[in-house]
Amino acid sequence: MSPVAINGRFLTQRTTGVQRFAAEMTAALDRMAAAGACKPLRLLVPSGADASAFPHLAVERFGRLRGQAWEQAELPRRAGDSVLVSLGNTAPLLAGRRQAVVIHDAGVFDTPGSYSKAFRAWYRALHRALPRCGARLLTVSEFSRCRIAYTLRIDPGRIGVLPEGAEHILREPAETAVLARHGLEPGRFALAVGTRAAHKGLNVLSEVAATLSMEGMRLAVAGAADPGVFRNAADPSGEAVVALGRVTDAELRALYEAALCLIFPSRYEGFGLPPLEAMACGCPVLAATAGAVPEVCGDAALWFDAAGGHPRPAEALERLLREPGLAQDLRRRGLARAAGFSWHAAAERLLALLPTGSAEAGR
Structure with missing residues (x-):
């Protein structure tokens, strides 16, 4: 498998369910790295972000930008040849086919009244663009897979599923x-x-x-x-x-x-x-x-x-x-x-679903 880098932007965001998912998945990967159960992983984070909770990942702090600007402009350059994993609904378009992104649901399309106008417009545009640039899409349930496939007009088979944990x-x-x-x-x-x-x-x-x-x-x-x-x-x-x-x-x-x-x-x-x-x-x-x-x-x-x-x-x-x-x-x-759900199982599933090279991303 190609080297893997994790998008650590979630470390700078307020914790909701999406950031919880990102943190728990990264912690599970950290434990796997400590046990030698996966290849070394890079964790790419904005300058000043606290990544001390993940001592077994290779943490790289960088950049002068923040938020979406950091993610879209600086992150893909730093990821280089690694397969970039984004766990929280957003990802850099410039990473193209060498990335996987977890989109948790199609809420900005299905329940538009729940979101601010600016948030809704950005997420809709980004979610439509990511599969077009070849990103591997992942989500957390069969329900979300069906809704995302329908709203983005793509084959559900292009979307992998990894349920969450609760431990x-x-x-x-x-x-x-x-x-x-x-x-x-x-x-x-x-x-x-x-x-x-x-x-x-x-x-x-x-x-x-x-x-x-x-x-x-x-x-x-x-x-x-x-x-x-x-x-x-x-x-x-x-x-x-x-x-x-x-x-x-x-x-x-x-x-x-x-x-x-x-x-x-x-x-x-x-x-x-x-x-x-x-x-x-x-x-x-x-x-x-x-x-x-x-x-x-x-x-x-x-x-x-x-x-x-x-x-x-x-x-x-x-x-x-x-x-x-x-x-x-x-x-x-x-x-x-x-008892049938765990973050460890989700992390194992994530690694199994990642593209192994640029030719396989986006399938």
Whole structure:
């Protein structure tokens, strides 16, 4: 295989699901390099970026530019003859056929109202151009493969799939102080996790909050908005709603482990990492039958319709509250389901899907 270089721009970005994916994939590759399970890898990062989390990769800091300018102009020159791997939706057009890029979903085409006009225009143009210049496209689910192929008008066979992992959520001990800080009692609150983007569907949870309030329970909502990317939707409202804002992994683990359930009403997901994290922590999952989430959760979740049909989110919650043994069954199924996903397997899959030379890229 040709030498491999990783695009480290994600190290300069705020952490959302995409940057989480990039960091965990790079960490898995770092562990493989330490074990001698892959050839030496280069990690190319902007000047000043902190790459200390990856001690077994050959880190190269360079450049005077930042952001998209660094990625499009300086990165491809530094990558040289290496196969460049970009893990976070964007990649340099000048790298041509000697690169692979992970596009997580077709959201800028399928759910345009969730994104700012500038963000949407840039991503649409870039995603159309990358396959034309011969880049190898990768994604994280069969759902995303189909949607990306359709919107870019390319053969789905040109897009490789590497599902995500969730073991990162178990890496740190649960920080249970987050419960007391927000007045949450174990088993007496449901958890929602997501940004305030319109497609995340958090605005449909007001009825859920009302149901919880009648039971003397609360709805805790974790996640922060990024106005530079997303156009925000209304938050769920009601006295039972507790806005947590951004939380650490240790805090999120404590929330998953103590929650009655995770309620995930997203209408569009390229993968759906929070449900997988929740299952890995033994938290029952109630989710909308949308996007890639059914592909991830299989029979380990309780499903609802977030678009206004039946069952509604509150109806699924009522069933969880009233049906004996259902919560325990969902915990058991979720733990078994989550065990089938790992970042190590995803990293192995990534290396297997990379082009081995310029003649093979883009196929």
